[in-house]
Amino acid sequence: MALTATRFTADEYFALPPTEQRTQLINGEIVVTEAALRHQRLAFEIGRLLANWLAENPGRGEAGMPVDVHLDDFNVFAPDVWWVPEDARPARDAKRIIGPPALAVEVRSPSTWRYDVGVKKRIYEARGLAELWLVDTASDTVLIYRRSSPKAAEFDVELELAAGEQLTTPLLSGFGLDLAALFDR
Numbered sequence: 001m002a003l004t005a006t007r008f009t010a011d012e013y014f015a016l017p018p019t020e021q022r023t024q025l026i027n028g029e030i031v032v033t034e035a036a037l038r039h040q041r042l043a044f045e046i047g048r049l050l051a052n053w054l055a056e057n058p059g060r061g062e063a064g065m066p067v068d069v070h071l072d073d074f075n076v077f078a079p080d081v082w083w084v085p086e087d088a089r090p091a092r093d094a095k096r097i098i099g100p101p102a103l104a105v106e107v108r109s110p111s112t113w114r115y116d117v118g119v120k121k122r123i124y125e126a127r128g129l130a131e132l133w134l135v136d137t138a139s140d141t142v143l144i145y146r147r148s149s150p151k152a153a154e155f156d157v158e159l160e161l162a163a164g165e166q167l168t169t170p171l172l173s174g175f176g177l178d179l180a181a182l183f184d185r
Contacts, residue, residue, distance in 0.1 A: 009068060010076050014068075016095075020108055022066060025076040026115055027123075033078070034111040035050060037136050041185040043080040043107045046135070046177065053175045060172070061085040061102075067105075068096035071127045080135075081105035083172070100129040103171055107135040121145065125155050140183040142167055 002062035006117040009015075037045075043065065066078040071138035082101040084090070090097055104124060106116040116134055124132050131146040132155070140163045145155035161167050163184075166178040 002070075007074070009073050011073075011146070013076055014128065019021055020079065024078050024112075024115075025074065027119060028074040031108055031112060035080075035109050037105070037138075038185065039080075039107045039109050042135055042137065042182060043105070043183060045182055046105055046107075047081045047134075049092060049177060050175070053172065057174065059086050059150055062089045069101065070096050070098050071100060071123060075123050075127075076103070079104035080107045085171075100124060100127045101144075102130045103133070103169070104129055104131075105135060106134045108137040118144075140179075142179060144169075146170075 008025060008030060009028070010025060013025045013030065021122050022035070023032060043156065045064050047063060054060055054063055061084050063081065063083040065083070066080060069079060069082065071077060076096075079101070081103075082095070082097070083103040084101045084106070088102065106112075106120065108116070113136075119135070121132060125145070125164045130150070131144065132145040132146075138142065142161045144157070144159040144161065144167070146157045146159075146169070147154070148156050161179055163180045163182075164180050167179055
């Protein structure tokens with residue numbers, strides 16, 4: 001759901017007083033994220049599994065839950081889960097991530113899914129995101145968009161995985177996500 005009709009810049013967005021609602025700046029528009037309980041369960045589980053994988057594989061980067069990701073002058077996203085490789089870890093005192101993480105995970109929310117599959121996917125792709133997972137709680141599937149190589153100009157690999165399948169990624173060697181267990185939440 002859009003909060004304003006006024007177009008904001010990222011600097012204006014960052015200057016706003018904090019709110020109790022989780023928001024993002026999408027094409028200059030402040031959008032409120034209204035996550036349902038299942039959304040939170042799935043995002044938390046993906047984040048937990050990534051954190052466990054990182055604990056078992058020190059030096060492989062950092063993962064986290066929603067944080068401001070400053071992509072350009074009119075876009076500040078807050079992916080439900082994110083991962084960056086070790087050489088791209090934000091400084092200890094960083095307030096936000098500048099530029100896209102390597103992996104962004106967006107879990108379906110009724111208020112923001114149209115943005116996730118539309119404009120956010122296009123902006124992530126244009127800004128160089130290596131891989132995007134769109135977790136669809138309505139169909140219990142994950143849409144995966146990735147680049148076949150770091151030099152690929154766009155997402156040139158598209159997959160749709162369902163419960164019962166294993167999600168793996170070349171970004172995280174040895175990481176696997178059992179979608180049946182995930183969607184059983």
